[in-house]
Amino acid sequence: MTEALATLSRAYRMRVYPTRDQARLLAQLVGASRHVWNWSLAKRTSAYRERGERLNWVSLSREFTEYRRDPERPWLATLPREPFNQVLRDQERAFANFFAKRAAYPRFERRGGRASMRFTFDQRRQQVRDTGGRWATVDLPSLGSLKLRRTEALNGRLRSITLSRDSAGRWHGAITADGISRPAIHVPELDAVGLDAGLRDLLVIADGHGTRRVPAPKALASKQARLRRYQRQQSRQIAAQMRAQGLDPTKPCPKGVRLGSSNRRRKTQQQIGRLHAQVADLRRDALHQASAAVVREAQVIGIEDLAVKAMSRGMGRKAFRRSVADAALGELRRQLTYKAGWRGRTLVAVNRFYPSSKTCGACGAIHAALKLKERRWACPACGTEHDRDENAARNLRTEALRLIAASSPATPRSGESDARGEAAAAVGRTGPAGLSTSANREPTVAGSGAKADRRQRQSRPRKTRTDRVAVGSG
Numbered sequence: 001m002t003e004a005l006a007t008l009s010r011a012y013r014m015r016v017y018p019t020r021d022q023a024r025l026l027a028q029l030v031g032a033s034r035h036v037w038n039w040s041l042a043k044r045t046s047a048y049r050e051r052g053e054r055l056n057w058v059s060l061s062r063e064f065t066e067y068r069r070d071p072e073r074p075w076l077a078t079l080p081r082e083p084f085n086q087v088l089r090d091q092e093r094a095f096a097n098f099f100a101k102r103a104a105y106p107r108f109e110r111r112g113g114r115a116s117m118r119f120t121f122d123q124r125r126q127q128v129r130d131t132g133g134r135w136a137t138v139d140l141p142s143l144g145s146l147k148l149r150r151t152e153a154l155n156g157r158l159r160s161i162t163l164s165r166d167s168a169g170r171w172h173g174a175i176t177a178d179g180i181s182r183p184a185i186h187v188p189e190l191d192a193v194g195l196d197a198g199l200r201d202l203l204v205i206a207d208g209h210g211t212r213r214v215p216a217p218k219a220l221a222s223k224q225a226r227l228r229r230y231q232r233q234q235s236r237q238i239a240a241q242m243r244a245q246g247l248d249p250t251k252p253c254p255k256g257v258r259l260g261s262s263n264r265r266r267k268t269q270q271q272i273g274r275l276h277a278q279v280a281d282l283r284r285d286a287l288h289q290a291s292a293a294v295v296r297e298a299q300v301i302g303i304e305d306l307a308v309k310a311m312s313r314g315m316g317r318k319a320f321r322r323s324v325a326d327a328a329l330g331e332l333r334r335q336l337t338y339k340a341g342w343r344g345r346t347l348v349a350v351n352r353f354y355p356s357s358k359t360c361g362a363c364g365a366i367h368a369a370l371k372l373k374e375r376r377w378a379c380p381a382c383g384t385e386h387d388r389d390e391n392a393a394r395n396l397r398t399e400a401l402r403l404i405a406a407s408s409p410a411t412p413r414s415g416e417s418d419a420r421g422e423a424a425a426a427v428g429r430t431g432p433a434g435l436s437t438s439a440n441r442e443p444t445v446a447g448s449g450a451k452a453d454r455r456q457r458q459s460r461p462r463k464t465r466t467d468r469v470a471v472g473s474g
């Protein structure tokens with residue numbers, strides 16, 4: 001690391017209290033600085049206009065030496081030279097910016113304009129001294145010792161002071177300093193989050209401060225609405241066909257019976273297939289944004305694991321909704337698995353049979369009778385009112401932290417854990433109809449904390465290799 005990166009430069013601004021004589025001299029210096037700026041600007045302008053010549057600081061400085069000695073301007077010779085050197089340097093920079101097309105052509109200064117001057121400090125002697133309490137002095141040529149009122153300790157190498165007068169006639173000094181050692185940077189501990197993927201919202205995220213919803217993008221919501229419409233249309237068409245074949249449409253179609261098809265039904269089926277693909281694309285894109293943000297800000301990510309048992313039930317309306325939610329969860333899980341690996345985050349898949357929705361986040365009581373359609377509920381044990389998704393996300397966060405505490409993260413068992421890692425990745429794969437294809441498995445913990453994060457960054461090419469630790473199932 002170079003010194004420039006290890007240290008800071010800054011300016012300390014403070015009030016300056018000149019004596020009456022010093023104030024008079026400062027006012028004189030302000031006027032003289034303006035005079036020198038305008039003299040130099042006139043020289044540069046005519047040289048450029050008349051001869052196409054660009055004067056530089058060195059030649060102007062030499063010329064200024066002559067100009068200052070001119071007996072026609074005795075007042076200039078009595079004033080300290082240093083602020084005028086600064087004026088000439090400032091103008092040099094102003095022209096450099098103009099020629100680089102970063103700034104407009106430098107302008108002549110008028111009385112009442114800028115009222116400031118700069119003195120660079122001689123590094124061989126100490127010009128700024130503490131005089132007790134908040135007071136300090138700065139020794140400047142011709143001005144002598146100027147009184148300053150510090151607001152803080154001055155650190156580093158002091159390079160220059162710019163004295164300026166505000167519209168109220170008060171003087172301030174800005175002391176620039178470099179080589180200030182950087183203060184120890186406080187790196188905030190990354191948070192743990194719990195994620196609930198759903199239908200209504202893309203994600204509900206619970207962190208240490210509360211919960212927030214990441215809504216599904218509008219395009220996704222409207223495609224999903226259209227998909228549901230076609231699904232309803234299809235079930236009406238199936239019911240009509242069953243009635244036509246003398247079957248009861250309120251009961252499932254008996255095995256071995258082939259339902260006749262129609263052009264309209266085939267068309268509906270094609271539409272449903274197309275919409276499924278579009279919904280999956282939109283959801284994947286939206287989840288990529290959300291998962292990237294989650295992995296950036298959280299060290300521990302708790303997420304519901306997928307279980308196939310829930311899938312093997314019939315494909316009713318509820319089951320359809322569930323399959324959509326599971327497809328989202330599966331995709332989220334897939335993305336988080338590799339993104340967490342890149343960043344060394346810990347992904348904890350909480351067993352689906354952990355009742356994240358039905359557990360009261362306040363008292364821990366399990367409300368077994370909670371129905372899926374109940375989006376808000378009050379805990380029968382403690383009376384706390386819950387939003388279903390927010391409560392679930394909070395519980396997933398708590399459970400993930402509990403599982404990590406219960407496991408010993410310092411002992412990665414590589415052979416076994418690799419197999420688990422692949423199995424975990426398989427959980428994320430989803431079938432064409434948006435159904436997950438995987439067996440129920442124990443929760444797994446991927447990555448091993450901040451140390452892994454640092455290791456990962458140092459050895460970038462090894463992309464997805466993370467230590468996986470199995471933890472006991474809940």
Ligand SMILES: [Zn+2]
Pocket residue numbers: 360361362363364365379380381382383384
């Ligand atoms: Zn409760």
